[in-house]
Amino acid sequence: MMDAMLAVVKRFHELPNADKASFYSDDARRRVDPREIPSWRDQVREYVKYMIELREVIRELLSEALGLRRDYLSSMECMKSRSLACLYYPKCPEPNKTLGSSKHSDVTFLTLFMQDSIGGLQILHQDQWVDVPPVRGALVADIGDLMQIIRNDKFISVEHRVLAQSVGPRISAFICY
Ligand SMILES: O=C(O)CCC(=O)C(=O)O
Numbered sequence: 001m002m003d004a005m006l007a008v009v010k011r012f013h014e015l016p017n018a019d020k021a022s023f024y025s026d027d028a029r030r031r032v033d034p035r036e037i038p039s040w041r042d043q044v045r046e047y048v049k050y051m052i053e054l055r056e057v058i059r060e061l062l063s064e065a066l067g068l069r070r071d072y073l074s075s076m077e078c079m080k081s082r083s084l085a086c087l088y089y090p091k092c093p094e095p096n097k098t099l100g101s102s103k104h105s106d107v108t109f110l111t112l113f114m115q116d117s118i119g120g121l122q123i124l125h126q127d128q129w130v131d132v133p134p135v136r137g138a139l140v141a142d143i144g145d146l147m148q149i150i151r152n153d154k155f156i157s158v159e160h161r162v163l164a165q166s167v168g169p170r171i172s173a174f175i176c177y
């Protein structure tokens with residue numbers, strides 16, 4: 001399922017510009033509904049279905065980790081809304097002069113990432129950049145700023161970045177709650 005999802009993301013980004021033009025916008029708030037892209041529908045529906053199941057499990061685990069009732073985070077409607085990002089990083093001729101994505105933390109409760117086999121995702125841990133190596137079939141769960149704020153720093157939102165690379169393209173997709 002994850003390989004199929006990454007494959008549709010790659011295929012979409014590699015369509016001729018004319019085929020993608022109707023999805024472009026200067027408005028950063030513009031969202032594309034996956035139903036607008038017929039070739040995506042099945043894979044995206046399947047992927048989102050699993051990500052929602054996983055959200056339920058993670059929400060319970062995080063509630064328990066906080067010493068609270070299992071349904072605590074769901075009852076406060078934490079992680080209710082979601083958005084999906086499907087990214088394509090072209091290969092870079094001079095990777096040491098730039099970054100794929102600069103240092104940031106996510107303004108979310110939780111982000112569930114998947115990346116292809118190219119790698120490049122890093123997290124900042126004790127002032128050191130640490131690789132998050134791609135593991136086929138594995139997702140990365142990242143606590144975001146909102147979760148850190150509502151739990152008074154019991155969970156910490158992790159700063160991360162993506163290196164630019166001379167191999168590529170690199171494909172990643174993530175769902176944010
Ligand atoms: O592409 C990735 O693996 C991560 C991208 C990212 O962290 C972001 O866009 O917030």
Ligand SMILES: [Fe+2]
Nearest residue numbers: 104105106160
């Ligand atoms: Fe991020």
